[in-house]
Amino acid sequence: MSAARGFPAMEFARRWQAAQAAMAREGLDALLLTTEVEIRYYTGFLTRFWESPTRPWFLVLPSSGAPIAVIPSIGAHLMRQTPISDIRTWAAPDYADDGIGLLSETLREVAPKAGRIGLASHIESHVRMPRAGLAALDAALADRTLVPDAEITWRLRMIKSDLEIEKISDAVASADRAFDRVSEIAGAGVALSDVFRRFQILCLEEGADWVPYLAGAAGQGGYRDVISPATDDKLRRGDVLMLDTGVIRDGYFSDFDRNYSVGPPTDAVASGHARLVDAIDAGLEAAQPGATFADLFYAMAQIVMPGGDPSDAGRLGHGLGMQLTEGPSIIPSDHTRLEPGMVLTLEPGVDMGGGRIMVHEEDIVIRDDGPVCLSRRQEREIRVI
């Protein structure tokens, strides 16, 4: 049984008010949002049209009341299906003025002279508009200043509502069912590119709306890389096949992987895999509200690299939600505290020698009384195909 599509208007009103309370604390008169995830967070505006880089899109959140959309006219119909009623459009692309006049006018309206307008500036962010357009906007703001947004949207997004968690759970369940069917599509002699193509079909059959992410690899006793697209190389007995997917349900991601031994695993592969699952156990034990992301890192690092230098361990997981990867990061320098409503991945890796690795990942949610695994926990025994 899947969650209903979309959100009640209340969900967005709650987000606006939470952001506005933070803006008041930080002395910001407005937020300017330019990226897909920021705009969708405050409006529910969901479209794959962001795949087109052509047009800039803007949302302005004033210090009170609803946001104002300043968008290309091609998006007006879809934006009217959201709780946003003040929708200002231009015919993009416009080489003379691609929305900057309309946007600066809107910002001058909501922010007083000497006002401060927050724009994302922090790690993992970027500003999605042409650099020349941003300079023109700066000049047109007449006494108002673009300042860092105090990470307001970024931090609000870290805590998911129950409705958001339901959507993530749906995405995770689709991927879980697809992973259970990998023996139908993969085995010795099958090209990795065919495995990738067929696995995406499984994800769609099992309920994914679309499949924005699939990476993986295969190699004898482990693999060298976790971000590659498929080669046409054929799977061989003794390979470890890893598939890491992020599927979408109603705008929310899953992000976890599964490892498969092609034929019976070697002892090294069997014990490497068991160690990864032990690291997940340690991570789950540590993932209590109030612990830090650094605590989580060390809990898993001591299993996957006992006696090693933890700084070589990389990132052992991250936030998850409207994006495949979100903050915070499970690294030694992240001292963010776990809070109920956070959804994250645990993603330990082990060094298999000779430049080979194995990586395992689960998706979890933090509840008042501890973590709950959203993905169906993988056993210590590696799956065999």
Next chain:
Amino acid sequence: MSAARGFPAMEFARRWQAAQAAMAREGLDALLLTTEVEIRYYTGFLTRFWESPTRPWFLVLPSSGAPIAVIPSIGAHLMRQTPISDIRTWAAPDYADDGIGLLSETLREVAPKAGRIGLASHIESHVRMPRAGLAALDAALADRTLVPDAEITWRLRMIKSDLEIEKISDAVASADRAFDRVSEIAGAGVALSDVFRRFQILCLEEGADWVPYLAGAAGQGGYRDVISPATDDKLRRGDVLMLDTGVIRDGYFSDFDRNYSVGPPTDAVASGHARLVDAIDAGLEAAQPGATFADLFYAMAQIVMPGGDPSDAGRLGHGLGMQLTEGPSIIPSDHTRLEPGMVLTLEPGVDMGGGRIMVHEEDIVIRDDGPVCLSRRQEREIRVI
């Protein structure tokens, strides 16, 4: 028969040299590239990992020789499979310095004091790195200046090599075969969300590596929007169903749509569709080397809105290649001249009254002696399911 994967090293050397010749003309000492498409254009670095917004990635093209990659260590293995040998990495995310130190050092090495470093600033571009990071970079460059990149990469990408055109043709052929099978998956009573899911499966079955874009709509006698994701509404007799997809083959996109009448079309739908195909005819006739994109616009606009105000027609097509939409744009203000090797979409729309529209799209390549349609031309008669 599909094109071989990847490119020979020569293809990249040619791109570097073409950019470097333009840099010399423009007085630029280096280019700084920050987005997926820019970095892939000069390296062949192809991964779906860009779906993760966490890490910034940089490529530096000096005034001569090969580019230098300044990237998160997670990408080193895959970057080593490209023609790039100077690969400098850091363990991202690093909250203290997320690559800026390494990048500014690299830029100071390739650009002399008082040197000028080109960074994308033009329409359809953005800079993919945190705003705070860009400010820190600016400060660390010590006398070198970040200036607009004179649109060098953007303009080079407009002219495709024969190898690029082969890849686009493969993507287009996959989508064409999927469109031919829509009657297997869609008809009265089927929910649009199921049609979307199943159509993506068809694209994968027919050879797409992945399906980054699918939008569409259905409505009685026309639809209201071309960028929406699927609703759970069921198709009804009398609906026009439009599916617009962008599929990937080896990193290159198709982008075209097809319309289907659910049951026999009304006269209005039949003649609207015929008019769209007539507009494509007019576009093909106008799409000769030396004509401008504005010429192309007016050739199609006079068919789809005879006597109307062309400024209401929107964009009637655009460049196509490594991205779903690229420049130039088929709009009245684009005076770029068509050149052999350009690949573009022709995308006229007609107003069906009552807020409803129909849009039709084909993919074409400009050759020395005129345009060639890459997609299999749709007949004047709308397809019926």
